[in-house]
Amino acid sequence: MLPPRDTDSGSVTVLHAVQPGDGGVARVVIDLVRAQLAAGLRVAVACPPDTVLSAAVRAEGADTHAWRAGRNPGPGLVRETRDLARVIRTVRPGLVHAHSAKAGLCARLALRGRVPTVYQPHAWSFEAVEGTTAALARRWEVYGARWADRILCVSEAERRTGEAAGVAAEWSVVHNGVDVARFATDGPSRNPAPTVVCVGRLCRQKGQDVLLAAWPAVLAEVPTARLVLVGDGPDGDRLRAAAGPSVRFTGAVDDTAPWYRAADVVVLPSRWEGMALAPLEAMAAGRPVVVSDVDGARESLPPAHEPLCLVPPEDPAALATALGRLLGRPELRHRLGREAHEHVLSRFDVRRTGAAVADVYRELAGVRGTEHREPIAQ
Incomplete structure (x- = not known):
C-alpha cells in the first residue's frame, strides 16, 4: 500500500x-x-x-x-x-x-x-x-x-x-x-548567406524529411541558401544520406540559443505537436518562423503571421514557397522577427x-x- x-x-x-x-x-x-x-x-x-x-x-x-x-x-x-x-x-x-x-x-x-x-x-x-x-x-x-x-x-x-x-x-x-531573456538577441543575423535553421529531434514527428524534400525548390529560388539541422535522433543517418552539400547537421547541442541567433528563418515542419517549444524560442530570439499547421501552431504565432508562416503538414511545395518568400525579402523577415519577439514576450513568458x-x-x-x-x- x-x-x-x-x-x-x-x-x-x-x-x-x-x-x-x-x-x-x-x-x-x-x-x-x-x-x-x-x-x-x-x-x-x-x-x-x-x-x-x-x-x-x-x-x-x-x-x-x-x-x-x-x-x-x-x-x-x-x-x-x-x-x-x-x-x-x-x-x-x-x-x-x-x-x-x-x-x-x-x-x-x-x-x-x-x-x-x-x-x-x-x-x-x-x-x-x-x-x-x-x-x-x-x-x-x-x-x-x-x-x-x-x-x-x-x-x-x-x-x-x-x-x-x-x-x-x-x-x-x-x-x-520560454525564458525570453535567455533567447533575446541584439538584432538580425549577419550571415554571409541566407540561413534556415531547424531545431528538433531527428525523428518522424519533427518532419525534417519533409524539409529536405522541399530544400531543392528553395535552392532553385535562393541558390546561396544554407540549411542547418540542429539535434540528433533515430532518423539521423537516413536524413544525412538524403541531404546535399548545402545542409549542415550539428548533432546534439547543449545550448540552442546561438543557433537561433545564427538563423535568418527558423522552420519546424512537424507532423504532430501539442505546442512546440522551438518556434517559441526562435520568436523570443526575434526570428520569423515557418511551421506546419499542427496542434498549437496557430496559437503560438501572431495571428497576422499565419498567411506567411503557416503551411500544411507534409507539403514540401508549400514549405518551399514560404521559406523562399522570407529568404528573398530581408525587410519582411526583420519586421516579422520584431513582431514575433513582442508576441512571445507578452504571451509566452515561462x-x-x-x-x-x-x-x-x-x-x-x-x-x-x-x-x-x-x-x-x-
Missing part, C-alpha cells in the same frame, strides 16, 4: 514522472522544477538517469530518482510501472505530475487514483502511430483518463484533439513558455506558465484522489 502522505498544501511534495530525458519535454520540466523550487515546494523527479534532464534538475536542487523507461510500450512495461511505483512509495508525494505518454501510462497504472494526478500528454500518443496501434493508444487514453484528476494540455488545439478522440476529463490548458501550473496544483492539493481505490502496483 502507499504510505500516508502529507496533505498540508504548504508542504506538499510534487513528483514529476518523465520519460524523455532530453528535448522539449525535458526543457518544460526543467523550467517547472526551477519555478517550483523557487516557490518553496518540495520537488522530486523520476526520469531516466544520465540524461540532460536528470543532470539539470539535480543541479537545480530537486530530489532525483532513476527511472529506466523506454519511449514505447513493450515487454518492459510491467517492470517500468513497478519501478515507478517504488519511487512513488519512497517519495510519498502529495501530487504526481506525469509528462508524456509513457510516464502517463505507468504513473496512472501505478496510482489508479490514490494520489492527485496531473497528466500532461505533450502531444497525444495516438498521433504518433497508425492503424491498430493508434486505435489501442486511443482506447488507453480514453480509459486512463479516469485516473487523472486533471489533464493538462499545452494548447486548446491539443485539448480539442483529445476530446475528438473520446477522452473525457477535467481539462486545463496552459501554454508552453513565468506565466509556471504560475498557471501552480494554480492547477493549488486546485488539486486538497483532493484526496478519485473514487477508484485499487491497490498501488507492487
Whole structure:
C-alpha cells in the first residue's frame, strides 16, 4: 500500500514522472522544477538517469530518482510501472505530475487514483502511430483518463484533439513558455548567406524529411541558401544520406540559443505537436518562423503571421514557397522577427506558465484522489 502522505498544501511534495530525458519535454520540466523550487515546494523527479534532464534538475536542487523507461510500450512495461511505483512509495508525494505518454501510462497504472494526478500528454500518443496501434493508444487514453484528476494540455488545439478522440476529463490548458531573456538577441543575423535553421529531434514527428524534400525548390529560388539541422535522433543517418552539400547537421547541442541567433528563418515542419517549444524560442530570439499547421501552431504565432508562416503538414511545395518568400525579402523577415519577439514576450513568458501550473496544483492539493481505490502496483 502507499504510505500516508502529507496533505498540508504548504508542504506538499510534487513528483514529476518523465520519460524523455532530453528535448522539449525535458526543457518544460526543467523550467517547472526551477519555478517550483523557487516557490518553496518540495520537488522530486523520476526520469531516466544520465540524461540532460536528470543532470539539470539535480543541479537545480530537486530530489532525483532513476527511472529506466523506454519511449514505447513493450515487454518492459510491467517492470517500468513497478519501478515507478517504488519511487512513488519512497517519495510519498502529495501530487504526481506525469509528462508524456509513457510516464502517463505507468504513473496512472501505478496510482489508479490514490494520489492527485496531473497528466500532461505533450502531444497525444495516438498521433504518433497508425492503424491498430493508434486505435489501442486511443482506447488507453480514453480509459486512463479516469485516473487523472486533471489533464493538462499545452494548447486548446491539443485539448480539442483529445476530446475528438473520446477522452473525457477535467481539462486545463496552459501554454508552453520560454525564458525570453535567455533567447533575446541584439538584432538580425549577419550571415554571409541566407540561413534556415531547424531545431528538433531527428525523428518522424519533427518532419525534417519533409524539409529536405522541399530544400531543392528553395535552392532553385535562393541558390546561396544554407540549411542547418540542429539535434540528433533515430532518423539521423537516413536524413544525412538524403541531404546535399548545402545542409549542415550539428548533432546534439547543449545550448540552442546561438543557433537561433545564427538563423535568418527558423522552420519546424512537424507532423504532430501539442505546442512546440522551438518556434517559441526562435520568436523570443526575434526570428520569423515557418511551421506546419499542427496542434498549437496557430496559437503560438501572431495571428497576422499565419498567411506567411503557416503551411500544411507534409507539403514540401508549400514549405518551399514560404521559406523562399522570407529568404528573398530581408525587410519582411526583420519586421516579422520584431513582431514575433513582442508576441512571445507578452504571451509566452515561462513565468506565466509556471504560475498557471501552480494554480492547477493549488486546485488539486486538497483532493484526496478519485473514487477508484485499487491497490498501488507492487
